[in-house]
Amino acid sequence: MSQGASPLVPPRDKRGTRTGFTTGACAAAAAKAAARVLVRGGALTEVETTLPNRDRVTFALHRCETDGERAVCSVIKDAGDDPDCTHGAELVAEVRLTGDGEVTLAGGQGVGVVTKEGLGLEVGGPAINPVPRRNIIDMVREELPEGRGAQVTIHVPRGEEMAKETLNARLGILGGISILGTSGIVRPYSTAAYKASVVQAIDVARHRGNVDLVLTTGGKSEKYAMEMMPHLPEEAFIQVGDFIGVGVKHGARVKAERIHVVGMMGKLSKMADGKLQTHAAGSDVNMALLAQLARESGASDELVREVEGANTARHVLELCAARGLTDITTRVCRRVVEHLSKHAGPGPQVRAYLVDFNGTLLGQHPAPPRQEEAA
The missing domain is CATH 3.30.2110.10 (CbiD-like)
Structure with missing residues (x-):
């Protein structure tokens, strides 16, 4: 040729x-x-x-x-x-x-x-x-x-x-x-090339002795993650984009002790639904799941119906926030941890953090230790 x-x-x-x-x-x-x-x-x-x-x-x-x-x-x-x-x-x-x-x-x-x-x-x-x-x-x-x-x-x-x-x-x-x-x-927008870059970044972080890996879905979430965890070195923060599955599986393979996943409502909602590839073209937000989590958080029947008909995950967040229903973000994080832990296996502990577009931490799982426990 x-x-x-x-x-x-x-x-x-x-x-x-x-x-x-x-x-x-x-x-x-x-x-x-x-x-x-x-x-x-x-x-x-x-x-x-x-x-x-x-x-x-x-x-x-x-x-x-x-x-x-x-x-x-x-x-x-x-x-x-x-x-x-x-x-x-x-x-x-x-x-x-x-x-x-x-x-x-x-x-x-x-x-x-x-x-x-x-x-x-x-x-x-x-x-x-x-x-x-x-x-x-x-x-x-x-x-x-x-x-x-x-x-x-x-x-x-x-x-x-x-x-x-x-x-x-x-x-x-x-x-x-x-x-x-x-x-x-x-090849334009090559998924293979991006996956390879994620693997390489994880290898470098582990080779330098980092037992904590912080996997973020983009530049903004990485910036906010760095502000949340300033004690970790820069190479511990890895933008996995839509390939959270690649990051979690390889992090487990190289024996990371803790894998922190930081992202916003849209991406984390997809992870909570068990999706390991979160690109918009390849996976939709499961509004039925978010409606279920809203109900478990104490939402009224009216709000549950509004969540089911919401346009985006961010819209769901706005609907719940307007009603003072903040627990849904913690439930999303819990589901993220449950699903990703299955793929990580028994080695690393997976933690999830949901931030908004301004970097405010809206939910996390597991919950942070109480002050007297951390002392």
């Missing part, structure tokens, strides 16, 4: 499905081109390369220059319709030939440096993941005569700035972005 990668980055469609290419695939193409220019001479405008998934792809080159001792080639990353902060990034490969038969790989400007353990990468080395590392080396080797080696350095101009939009600093990757990609292809 052969595909083309445009030299210009086309506009993204927020609802589109156009695939793109990973930073690793772009870096491998640039490195292959630079090695070819050094070995064969001349200049290139494009290069065909093999992705980690074995697809053959032709990349247009943004830069291609050599002075005979080194060559520099670059590719502009097209992430397709994925909302990737590295969309439009220039992946630059600088290659020098050696006589030792080895291909070495280094990170230059804009490529992050690994400063902490737990990522499966060498501390002090570049944040170039194993699959793209192998792909870059393999593509360069294809161009080298027998017995020759190469020194390859990957640069990403503006990489340090782009990294501010990622979790790299929290993971201990400083000074730039990571070179990523297991297949070479970026």
